[in-house]
Amino acid sequence: QVQLVESGGGLVQAGGSLRLSCAASGILFSINAMGWYRQAPGKQRELVAVITSGGMTRYADSVKGRFTISRDNAKKTMYLQMNSLKPEDTAVYYCNRENNYLTWGQGTQVTVSS
Helix, strand or coil: CCEEEEECCEEEECCCCEEEEEEEECCCHHHCCEEEEEECCCCCCEEEEEECCCCCEEECCCCCCCEEEEEEHHHCEEEEEECCCCHHHCEEEEEEECCCCCCCCCCEEEEEEC
């Protein structure tokens, strides 16, 4: 059964840091380009960061220089290190493939207070 489980969110003050994790099961994780997405209240889901099967990364301009995406294929887990958080980073964060989306997980809430 395919499953994506996000964790690591929470409430943090502006300027703080969080590390999100995404545990995948039921897929050949290592061959998939994976991404972190977020959805703020009243807004569409947006792509935040992508990591390819070969480890190449790219980021949305809004998070470039502050967020770092990484993966551990042996653990079938992807991470998002978020530093210098801003109130506008507040959203539910999800992980999924870059294309051909799997069933979305429940996400993890990140709230950044000013």
